[in-house]
Amino acid sequence: MSTTNMASTASDAQPPTTPPPTQPLHALPQPFTTSNLEVLTQGAEALVYKTTFLTPSTPCVLKYRPPKLYRHPILDKRLTKARLLAEARVLVKCRREGLSVPAVLGGDWESGWLVLEWIGGRTVRAVLDEWVHKFGLRARDGKTSEEEVKRELDEGLMEVVAEEKESQEAREGLMRLMQMVGRAVGKLHEIGVCHGDLTTSNLMLRTPERKEVVGRGPPRMTVSAQREAAMSGQDPPEVIPVQQEETKETNSLEGDVVMIDFGLATQTIHEEDRAVDLYVLERAFTATHPAAEHLFQEVLRCYGESFKGAKTVLKRLADVRLRGRKRTMIG
Amino acid sequence: MIAIGLEGSANKIGIGVISHPSSNKPPIVLANLRHTFISPPGEGFLPKDTAIHHRAWVVRLIKQAVQQAGAKVSDVDVICYTKGPGMGPPLQSVALAARTISLLWNKPLVGVNHCVGHIEMGRAITHAQNPVVLYVSGGNTQVIAYSQQRYRIFGETMDIAIGNCIDRFARTLMIPNDPFPGYNVEQYAKRGKNLVDLPYTVKGMDVSFSGILAAADLLAGQISDDVSYGKRLKSEEGDLITKEDLCFSLQETIFAMLVEITERAMAHVGTSQVLVVGGVGSNERLQDMMGLMARDRGGSGFATDERFCIDNGIMIAHAGLLEYQTGVTTSLEDSTCTQRFRTDEVFVGWRD
Ligand SMILES: Nc1ncnc2c1ncn2[C@@H]1O[C@H](COP(=O)(O)OP(=O)(O)O)[C@@H](O)[C@H]1O
Ligand SMILES: [Mg+2]
Numbered sequence: 001m002s003t004t005n006m007a008s009t010a011s012d013a014q015p016p017t018t019p020p021p022t023q024p025l026h027a028l029p030q031p032f033t034t035s036n037l038e039v040l041t042q043g044a045e046a047l048v049y050k051t052t053f054l055t056p057s058t059p060c061v062l063k064y065r066p067p068k069l070y071r072h073p074i075l076d077k078r079l080t081k082a083r084l085l086a087e088a089r090v091l092v093k094c095r096r097e098g099l100s101v102p103a104v105l106g107g108d109w110e111s112g113w114l115v116l117e118w119i120g121g122r123t124v125r126a127v128l129d130e131w132v133h134k135f136g137l138r139a140r141d142g143k144t145s146e147e148e149v150k151r152e153l154d155e156g157l158m159e160v161v162a163e164e165k166e167s168q169e170a171r172e173g174l175m176r177l178m179q180m181v182g183r184a185v186g187k188l189h190e191i192g193v194c195h196g197d198l199t200t201s202n203l204m205l206r207t208p209e210r211k212e213v214v215g216r217g218p219p220r221m222t223v224s225a226q227r228e229a230a231m232s233g234q235d236p237p238e239v240i241p242v243q244q245e246e247t248k249e250t251n252s253l254e255g256d257v258v259m260i261d262f263g264l265a266t267q268t269i270h271e272e273d274r275a276v277d278l279y280v281l282e283r284a285f286t287a288t289h290p291a292a293e294h295l296f297q298e299v300l301r302c303y304g305e306s307f308k309g310a311k312t313v314l315k316r317l318a319d320v321r322l323r324g325r326k327r328t329m330i331g
Numbered sequence: 332m333i334a335i336g337l338e339g340s341a342n343k344i345g346i347g348v349i350s351h352p353s354s355n356k357p358p359i360v361l362a363n364l365r366h367t368f369i370s371p372p373g374e375g376f377l378p379k380d381t382a383i384h385h386r387a388w389v390v391r392l393i394k395q396a397v398q399q400a401g402a403k404v405s406d407v408d409v410i411c412y413t414k415g416p417g418m419g420p421p422l423q424s425v426a427l428a429a430r431t432i433s434l435l436w437n438k439p440l441v442g443v444n445h446c447v448g449h450i451e452m453g454r455a456i457t458h459a460q461n462p463v464v465l466y467v468s469g470g471n472t473q474v475i476a477y478s479q480q481r482y483r484i485f486g487e488t489m490d491i492a493i494g495n496c497i498d499r500f501a502r503t504l505m506i507p508n509d510p511f512p513g514y515n516v517e518q519y520a521k522r523g524k525n526l527v528d529l530p531y532t533v534k535g536m537d538v539s540f541s542g543i544l545a546a547a548d549l550l551a552g553q554i555s556d557d558v559s560y561g562k563r564l565k566s567e568e569g570d571l572i573t574k575e576d577l578c579f580s581l582q583e584t585i586f587a588m589l590v591e592i593t594e595r596a597m598a599h600v601g602t603s604q605v606l607v608v609g610g611v612g613s614n615e616r617l618q619d620m621m622g623l624m625a626r627d628r629g630g631s632g633f634a635t636d637e638r639f640c641i642d643n644g645i646m647i648a649h650a651g652l653l654e655y656q657t658g659v660t661t662s663l664e665d666s667t668c669t670q671r672f673r674t675d676e677v678f679v680g681w682r683d
Binding site: 199284 | 476478479481483484485486489526531533534535536537583584587590591594595598599600619620621623624627628
């Protein structure tokens with residue numbers, strides 16, 4: 001930790017130098033080596049790699065919890081073991097109960113690794129980021145009626161309409177996503193599990209597998225146009241298969257929600273634990289995507305309908321929130 | 332531009348004078364004075380007594396600070412004071428002083444959020460651009476990250492604050508309050524070596540410390556000399572567990588919890604910089620642990636020394652001046668205090 005000592009003026013202070021990257025940061029446990037692995041993320045507590053399982057065409061995830069240097073070794077061992085076991089047990093239980101979670105393919109709690117089924121898709125975090133980036137977050141009060149669309153088309157505002165339509169579709173897609181999240185959390189709670197770290201990074205949207213790439217559309221520029229461009233000394237434009245792009249985009253909100261990262265999970269049916277789970281998710285939502293707060297209402301609505309007792313959890317959530325805000329904050 | 336800052340939200344009164352030479356030059360600290368109200372061992376500080384302490388010191392410190400800054404009253408552009416959060420009576424006594432000099436000197440006022448003061452001061456000193464901030468003090472435990480004009484709270488304590496937990500732990504073990512309980516716990520911890528199991532409670536990016544206090548009460552009973560040797564708490568090797576061991580175990584456990592939730596927030600927002608602010612941020616073990624974690628993520632940890640991480644007037648002057656420069660002032664009618672004032676309520680108009 002660099003403690004900058006500031007003498008009489010702040011300008012004396014020098015920014016601490018960032019230590020040079022010392023990758024690889026950790027040696028991997030047997031039988032894994034960095035050579036046959038692709039680093040996915042350095043998650044909150046684990047290093048996550050993509051590799052293959054049994055056959056070279058079966059992708060899987062290696063989740064390795066390296067010793068945390070900052071932690072006392074005894075505490076570190078205790079926590080790593082507890083979390084790895086909690087994660088494996090809960091994943092197995094969830095699978096048995098028919099929930100969407102990755103399958104456990106193997107693991108070793110002594111050396112701290114688990115091998116999990118590969119989930120093809122993105123985190124909900126990434127989906128939301130993309131959405132915020134793409135459409136901004138204007139509030140929409142009225143829906144555009146068919147007639148209005150027609151009128152605007154007539155008035156030559158077609159492009160605007162097309163964009164609006166796309167954003168409308170995305171909005172509906174997001175609502176569906178929120179509903180899936182609400183139901184998934186409800187189902188988890190119903191089987192007696194609380195996640196313990198429900199954030200949008202720990203929810204994935206699994207994209208449905210598609211057999212073929214659909215619709216290779218015509219390039220944006222005709223061959224002769226390209227030739228002309230080349231002759232006049234311009235760089236040849238990239239040939240973009242237009243339709244394929246579009247297909248990918250409109251489908252990007254399709255799929256099912258898969259929960260991951262169960263290291264802090266507990267087997268409990270207490271209202272309080274359930275409410276705290278929702279509170280953690282709500283905060284992850286509003287802190288990273290402040291403008292997406294209204295989306296979370298949809299998560300709660302669907303959660304409320306997902307199992308007997310969900311409504312009382314929502315009431316409890318109100319208490320937990322209040323406690324959060326009421327907490328005295330003394331400097 | 333020059334600002335004077337008045338801080339008194341807890342048991343310290345601080346007066347600072349800062350100058351912001353121009354928008355792209357670093358601020359200059361002209362004066363930074365502080366006086367702490369210290370309560371006897373085994374006791375916390377009461378709001379009423381603390382307020383009396385602050386009232387007794389405020390005039391003296393303002394005079395000294397202005398003198399030390401080598402500034403004339405006419406050079407001062409704005410008077411900044413802590414609006415909250417904090418303990419009511421001490422906050423009020425200091426706000427009253429701020430209002431008084433505002434009228435006396437005919438200068439505008441800016442009410443400052445104490446937590447934002449810590450964050451801005453930490454950023455200014457360490458030059459950490461956009462770090463995840465761990466704010467740890469007697470009354471606060473928050474993991475914060477900046478996004479869209481606000482300091483948003485990602486994680487926090489679900490019950491008591493870290494500093495409060497340390498103070499009460501110290502009181503249970505009858506560890507002295509001078510200079511402050513956390514400092515003494517840190518010194519004891521340096522001599523401890525046996526790790527005793529304590530409740531470790533992390534929920535997502537939130538933490539809970541109340542279980543630790545309950546455990547501390549039990550443990551304190553088991554290490555007391557009044558207890559027969561056979562019933563005394565021992566390590567696996569059969570050594571008697573000491574106060575030092577308990578302080579060591581306390582720090583190892585609660586700091587690991589803090590580092591863990593900070594790391595979670597860093598992974599979630601995708602940054603590798605971390606800044607620790609607030610009084611507990613002066614703990615070297617916490618700083619070391621944070622640094623190790625950040626290094627493991629290919630980044631770095633930042634902290635300020637005790638002049639700036641323990642409550643002070645400079646940070647209030649600095650954050651207040653940043654706000655003043657965006658055209659915001661607090662009118663006399665609005666120059667109240669509030670015990671509860673969340674970090675994310677402040678509109679951060681001075682950042683992109
Ligand atoms: N089964 C999986 N399939 C695909 N990607 C995964 C899988 N598990 C984890 N990931 C990716 O790795 C990241 C971190 O994994 P996670 O289990 O959440 O670890 P951590 O506890 O460190 O947060 C996830 O956010 C996700 O992007
Ligand atoms: Mg995760």
